[in-house]
Amino acid sequence: MTSEIRRFTRLTVATAKTVVENPGEPADPVGGGGFADWAMLTLHTLRLELGKSYRQTIDLLSEMPGVLEEIGLTRLPHYTVLRDWFEKISTKTWRAFLRASAEKRTGHAAIDSTGFDRDHPSRYYAQRAHYRVRSLKVTALVDVETLYVTDVHCTTTKKHDAKIGPQVARRNAGDLLSLAADRAYDGKPFRDELRSYGVRPLIKHRIYSSLDLAHNARMSSMHYNRRWMVETVFSSLKRTLGAAVRARSWHLELREMVLKCTVYNLRRSVRYP
Template structure:
């Protein structure tokens, strides 16, 4: 079996194991039962998202995946409820650290694009939505994407109709060290956002809403080659939805937020495997 070439799935698991070992502690505490590590839980949850499957189906498939189990160093297979509880326990901070680590080895160039999209809350409880008068059926998801690698640098998720110009400044401040150029469409045309960018030595390439001839002149002088790299953000949004689903499975909002971050982590791992320096892994 060791003579067989590595499948894309095995390479994904090995890469995810490497990232988890750098981002996550081995056990949650010294009182842990130590049957499974946090790193194993993290990789299995990423694998669930990659395969767009359920906990029960993932566990069932692991029975027939000896090389995947070896890569994870699994002596036994966790129950579906074990993975479900692990997802509940692993806080958002853990997934954000993993997202940051997943970008570090990628050749990012600092030219970024910011854009928002929606993910369906397909499994939201009807009873819950009626009790809370919840009418919003989508999660507004804002991605900050590096245009050179199509890697997701950061994600912001909200259940409200908050305007793009209210979300973008906090995303920029949080990632200022990774941004040299910020591209965005007219929805991000706001003087406060431009000022935040300038304060952090970031060049904003954001089209002005054309209320005057001066605005038209400014738009005409934009660096079109750099500005059109903004389209990469839309490509990443579409790719994530196509590969991992344009919806979230969880019922609670905080679980839905985590689920979307995991989608971005899985996307980044796949991007790192697609880089030329990883071609040596192929037979």
């Protein structure tokens, strides 16, 4: 019987090849000409799946011939090379990788946010690096029927949900049929924008008048309450992949969160095919 880590690697390789420009490139070209983009995407995914540092990941993979066979690697990069590739690969590619990993999408989604700690080695480092905010606000778009994460937004500011929601919805408007969210996303411009895309807004109104009560009463509780599926996904992410990000800069923290969600999606595909 094929092990789960090997099946996970096989699926990751297939998914990574769909988002790179040259999917037919060998994992490690003959002559030491570097490594293929899709191979490095796979190695970074395995790093989070194993929950190890760059150095430990390379050390463990050197003892996993079956996993290396799935990738097609005859040699492994130095751990510093792996670290540099994390920054070298564009955010656009990481986002495409996330979308490709969410293979089962119904169009019925929910949006919500949570906090992830910015993991620093010491208070001294945080002061030297001028960190003012110790947490990362993460907003996720989740398919409420399949529980796949389809998009992620990160910020270290106090940006309101009502400003983030339209930005996330705009990027995914072509894939959405309905969008559920709590009152923090309440706003007529947001609802109007969703309707202009053909997306049904399932967003409760803040109570300012009896008319708001009437609007909320007309909304289907069964469909609106499915927004709690986002909380389920957040809980799973934090329990299995950690409630903190290790990266030191904001743009790398964003990529790490996108990669966490990608690993979560791939795990679901392997365990619940």
